[in-house]
Amino acid sequence: MMKRIYLDAGHGGTDPGAVGYVVERDVAIKVVKAMKAHLEENYSCMIYMDITDDSTSNIAKRANKWLAHLFVAVHFNAFKPEKGDGYEALVHSVANTELGKCFEKHVKAAGQNSRGVKYRPDLNVLRLTKMPAILNEIAFVDTKKDIKDWDEDHELKKMGIALAEAAAEWLDLPAKEEKYKVLQDMNFRKTASLNGEQLGVIKKGTILKGTVDKNGWLQTVHGGKTGFVRQKGEKVYCQKV
Ligand SMILES: [Zn+2]
Numbered sequence: 001m002m003k004r005i006y007l008d009a010g011h012g013g014t015d016p017g018a019v020g021y022v023v024e025r026d027v028a029i030k031v032v033k034a035m036k037a038h039l040e041e042n043y044s045c046m047i048y049m050d051i052t053d054d055s056t057s058n059i060a061k062r063a064n065k066w067l068a069h070l071f072v073a074v075h076f077n078a079f080k081p082e083k084g085d086g087y088e089a090l091v092h093s094v095a096n097t098e099l100g101k102c103f104e105k106h107v108k109a110a111g112q113n114s115r116g117v118k119y120r121p122d123l124n125v126l127r128l129t130k131m132p133a134i135l136n137e138i139a140f141v142d143t144k145k146d147i148k149d150w151d152e153d154h155e156l157k158k159m160g161i162a163l164a165e166a167a168a169e170w171l172d173l174p175a176k177e178e179k180y181k182v183l184q185d186m187n188f189r190k191t192a193s194l195n196g197e198q199l200g201v202i203k204k205g206t207i208l209k210g211t212v213d214k215n216g217w218l219q220t221v222h223g224g225k226t227g228f229v230r231q232k233g234e235k236v237y238c239q240k241v
Pocket of ligand 1: 010011017018
């Protein structure tokens with residue numbers, strides 16, 4: 001079954017959220033859009049992007065009705081000017097700690113410092129959602145040294161990609177299948193290795209569907225068997241079509 005991810009950009013309508021060096025609502029929408037784009041481009045999944053003006057009451061209801069497998073809200077924080085610093089992963093309770101840690105790991109890898117995973121059973125979107133839910137507080141809009149790394153479009157895109165990768169890891173999303181044309185006769189192997197047992201030969205011109213791993217092996221089904229063919233090495237053997 002295809003996994004369903006509900007993305008919510010915090011606040012909306014007449015509520016801009018926190019205002020500091022940037023407006024929370026504006027930057028949250030950019031992060032959520034980048035997150036959606038990255039997930040749809042790279043993974044097999046369904047996305048519900050909530051950037052409506054409705055800021056509070058119906059979000060959890062909509063996510064429940066849509067039968068989301070994961071709820072991800074994106075917010076930016078504010079405290080006392082120049083006092084707050086870093087990311088926070090807000091989850092309902094201890095049971096959601098691993099979810100929070102997964103997002104925190106990817107956010108830290110993107111270069112943002114973290115204040116940790118916090119439990120917030122009082123927050124509506126965490127309390128009323130029936131699926132695992134996380135509310136990300138990316139950075140403090142009222143602290144210059146914190147928000148300066150996350151106020152430009154390319155930085156917000158980077159954060160969106162980090163959150164997308166966290167969701168993909170946590171839900172174990174399958175990579176999106178692409179089509180490839182075989183450019184020369186190729187060995188079809190049982191494992192992703194030049195020493196892998198040979199299952200047969202795939203003829204030049206064959207169109208294969210599958211996903212390529214980081215080492216350049218295409219996992220595909222051919223002749224009723226699941227196996228691997230080299231997509232690229234010193235050169236491209238199977239061209240994306
Ligand atoms: Zn907020």
